[in-house]
Structures are given as structure tokens and as C-alpha cells.
Amino acid sequence: MGEFTLELNDDQKQVRDWLHGFAADVMRPAAAEWDEREETPWPIIQEAAKIGIYSLDFYAQQFFDPTGLGIPVAMEELFWGDAGIALSIVGTGLAAVGVLANGTEEQIGTWVPQMYGDATDVKLAAFCSSEPDAGSDVASMRTRAVYDEAKDEWVLNGTKTWATNGGIANVHVVVAVVDAELGSKGHASFIVPPNTPGLSQGQKFQKHGIRASHTAEVVLEDVRIPGHCLLGGKEKLDERLARAREKAKEGGERVKNAAMATFEASRPAVGAMAVGTARAAYEVALDYAKTRVQFGRPIIENQGVAFQLADMATQIDAARLLVWRASWMATAGKPFTAAEGSMSKLYASEVAKQVTAQAIQILGGNGYTREYPVERMHRDAAIYTIFEGTSEIQRMVISRALAK
Numbered sequence: 001m002g003e004f005t006l007e008l009n010d011d012q013k014q015v016r017d018w019l020h021g022f023a024a025d026v027m028r029p030a031a032a033e034w035d036e037r038e039e040t041p042w043p044i045i046q047e048a049a050k051i052g053i054y055s056l057d058f059y060a061q062q063f064f065d066p067t068g069l070g071i072p073v074a075m076e077e078l079f080w081g082d083a084g085i086a087l088s089i090v091g092t093g094l095a096a097v098g099v100l101a102n103g104t105e106e107q108i109g110t111w112v113p114q115m116y117g118d119a120t121d122v123k124l125a126a127f128c129s130s131e132p133d134a135g136s137d138v139a140s141m142r143t144r145a146v147y148d149e150a151k152d153e154w155v156l157n158g159t160k161t162w163a164t165n166g167g168i169a170n171v172h173v174v175v176a177v178v179d180a181e182l183g184s185k186g187h188a189s190f191i192v193p194p195n196t197p198g199l200s201q202g203q204k205f206q207k208h209g210i211r212a213s214h215t216a217e218v219v220l221e222d223v224r225i226p227g228h229c230l231l232g233g234k235e236k237l238d239e240r241l242a243r244a245r246e247k248a249k250e251g252g253e254r255v256k257n258a259a260m261a262t263f264e265a266s267r268p269a270v271g272a273m274a275v276g277t278a279r280a281a282y283e284v285a286l287d288y289a290k291t292r293v294q295f296g297r298p299i300i301e302n303q304g305v306a307f308q309l310a311d312m313a314t315q316i317d318a319a320r321l322l323v324w325r326a327s328w329m330a331t332a333g334k335p336f337t338a339a340e341g342s343m344s345k346l347y348a349s350e351v352a353k354q355v356t357a358q359a360i361q362i363l364g365g366n367g368y369t370r371e372y373p374v375e376r377m378h379r380d381a382a383i384y385t386i387f388e389g390t391s392e393i394q395r396m397v398i399s400r401a402l403a404k
């Protein structure tokens with residue numbers, strides 16, 4: 001595993017600059033239009049697929065970067081371009097990670113390519129865990145998966161909500177309860193293959209921000225899937241459940257903590273998205289402050305404006321450093337003893353909300369209109385303190401780690 005360094009290597013710099021070019025030339029100019037349309041930006045995803053940004057190869061390359069910085073660098077640039085379009089591009093990757101992390105080699109080889117399709121026939125994937133009564137409280141999940149031994153099939157029933165790409169995805173990864181006694185340790189993940197009867201899209205949500213990203217309910221009614229669609233396989237699940245039952249007898253806390261560790265590793269990626277949005281709004285505000293003249297001088301010459309920009313720049317850098325540290329720790333297999341993954345997500349998401357609000361203030365009336373992008377960026381930024389664990393949940397995780 002690589003030593004921790006803040007210096008990107010030549011390959012990483014090249015990828016960053018390539019993504020920046022796509023974000024600046026393709027995503028930015030299209031951002032306002034897709035925000036208004038509130039639709040999945042298929043043409044932009046196709047364009048990303050054509051040049052290899054929307055592909056399993058690209059995502060896997062960043063995911064397995066030995067320094068741990070591949071994903072945060074990529075996320076920052078894409079979300080700098082536009083958060084809604086970027087989530088439409090990386091949403092599939094979030095589902096693919098579920099398969100890469102828990103699937104067998106055969107499952108990875110079969111399903112992940114179908115999540116992306118190819119440049120001429122682009123497909124999406126969705127990760128469906130949240131439910132109407134199980135948001136922060138994942139253990140309250142109700143969607144059940146029951147094994148039909150005679151047919152070697154699993155039968156899924158329940159309603160998922162808030163699924164990014166839910167209902168329009170080719171492949172859905174669905175988390176369901178297989179043993180209700182074990183809380184979140186009694187959950188398992190399943191692949192629902194394309195066109196499986198019984199899976200349908202429920203309500204599509206109209207959102208405050210990231211409006212180019214499709215978010216919807218997914219209804220599962222007697223969805224029958226082959227036994228081989230259980231991620232990791234039945235043998236591994238049975239072993240895991242047996243171990244969890246043993247541990248539950250010893251004391252529930254250990255079971256809970258193991259589940260938390262998985263989230264710790266994925267949260268820095270959301271932190272990196274927040275850094276991208278914050279940096280985008282800061283750059284617009286900085287440019288504006290240098291050129292907008294009031295009282296005979298650029299507004300940046302007022303300390304009241306300049307100090308805001310100084311704080312914004314400092315907070316963005318601090319957020320990035322927390323994200324990079326946590327991403328490196330996840331890749332290097334370092335234990336998150338102080339919940340460093342949650343820290344990075346908590347701080348970066350709060351910074352994004354604050355910085356985008358300050359950017360509106362610095363642009364004055366213009367900042368409040370849709371003529372300038374900071375209004376959209378502020379709406380987009382509000383998601384970061386909510387999904388992948390709210391700020392309150394991050395504080396809960398961090399304070400539990402401190403109290404140990």
C-alpha cells in the first residue's frame with residue numbers, strides 16, 4: 001500500500017485534468033438545462049461513455065488506485081462540473097461497488113457490465129437500501145427475501161425509496177432482510193436482473209437540488225430471482241448468519257460496529273463530491289468579487305467580502321484534506337478508530353452548504369437568480385448532509401468512537 005502523500009502522481013494528474021476538461025466543456029454548459037428539465041441527462045451519460053468516463057474500467061481503475069486518491073480526485077472534478085449530472089454518471093458506480101465488494105468473481109463478471117451497457121447502448125444501475133420507515137435506522141428495514149429451496153429462487157417483497165436511478169436502471173441491487181432477528185447483520189444484497197417481473201418504479205421525486213439525477217421508489221411484489229443472484233452466494237450467507245448469531249449471543253454491540261465499518265470506507269467519496277460543489281461555488285464567487293465594482297472599487301477590496309473568501313478557501317482545503325486522509329485509510333486498511341470516514345463526510349458536507357450560501361451572498365441579487373450557477377449549487381449542496389448518513393448520524397458515529 002502506498003505511503004500517504006498529498007502529491008498526486010502523473011497518472012492521477014492526467015486523469016484529473018481529463019475529467020476537468022469534460023466537467024468544464026460538457027457538464028457545466030448543460031447543467032442549468034438538465035436542472036430545469038429534472039430528467040436523467042442521457043445524452044451527457046452517452047458522451048461520458050464514448051470517452052470512457054462512464055465505464056466499469058474507469059470506475060474500477062479509480063476504486064483500486066493504491067494511493068486511495070483515485071475516487072476522491074475523480075468525484076471532486078465531476079461534481080465541480082455539476083452535481084446532478086455527476087450523480088447520474090456515478091450513481092451506477094455506487095451500485096457496482098456493492099457487487100465489487102460482496103459479489104463472487106462470476107457475479108462481478110456477469111452483472112457489472114450489464115450495469116453500464118456500452119457506448120452505443122448505455123445502461124444504469126441502482127442501489128436500493130432505504131425504505132419509507134428505514135432511513136437512518138437501517139435495522140428497521142422490512143423488505144423480505146425468502147428462499148424457495150425447491151426452485152432455488154429468492155422471493156423479494158417490499159418497498160424501497162429514494163433510490164438513485166430506481167426503476168430506470170437495467171440492474172437493481174436490493175438489500176433485504178433474510179433474518180429479522182439479527183438487525184442489520186440479517187440483511188443480504190441481491191441482484192434483480194433486467195426486466196424481472198414484479199419490480200416497478202413507484203413515485204419519482206421532485207427535488208430541491210441535484211434535479212438531473214433520477215430519484216424514485218422501487219416496488220417489489222413477489223419478485224422471483226434465481227439463487228445465484230444472492231451476492232456472495234448462499235454458502236457464504238449461511239456462514240455469515242451463523243457467525244452473527246454467535247456474536248449476537250456474546251453481545252449486540254460488536255455486530256453493530258462491524259456494519260458501521262463498511263460505511264466509514266464509502267463516506268469519504270460523498271465528502272469529495274461536496275468538496276467539488278463547494279469549490280465550484282467558491283471559484284464563481286472569487287471571480288465575481290474581483291470584477292464587481294461598487295463604491296468605485298472591486299468588492300473584494302472590502303475586508304468583509306475578502307475575509308469570507310479567505311474562510312471559504314480554508315474550509316474547502318481542510319475538507320479535502322480530511323477526505324484524502326480517510327480515503328487513504330480505507331485503501332490502506334487502517335482502522336477508523338476515530339470515525340475518520342464520518343468526520344470527512346460531516347465536515348465536507350457542512351462546508352459545501354455554508355460555502356454555497358456565502359457564494360450567493362457575495363454575488364448579491366445575481367446570486368439569487370438562475371442566471372448565475374451558485375443558486376443551483378446551493379440547492380445541490382443540501383443533499384450532502386442528508387444522503388449516505390445525515391450529519392446527525394455522522395456525529396453519532398464520531399461521538400460513539402470518542403466515547404469508547
Ligand SMILES: Cc1cc2nc3c(=O)[nH]c(=O)nc-3n(C[C@H](O)[C@H](O)[C@H](O)COP(=O)(O)OP(=O)(O)OC[C@H]3O[C@@H](n4cnc5c(N)ncnc54)[C@H](O)[C@@H]3O)c2cc1C
Nearest residue numbers: 127128129130135136162163164215386387388389390392
Ligand atoms: C436525492 C437522494 C438520493 C438518495 N439515493 C439513495 C440511494 O441511491 N439508495 C438508497 O438506499 N438511499 C438513498 N437515499 C436515502 C438517504 O440515504 C436517506 O434519505 C438518509 O439516509 C436519511 O434517511 P431519511 O430520509 O429516512 O431521514 P430520517 O432517518 O427520517 O431522518 C430525519 C431527521 O432525523 C434525524 N435523525 C434520525 N435519527 C436520529 C438520531 N438517532 N439522532 C439524531 N438525529 C436523528 C436525521 O439526521 C434527520 O435530520 C437518497 C436520498 C436522497 C434525498
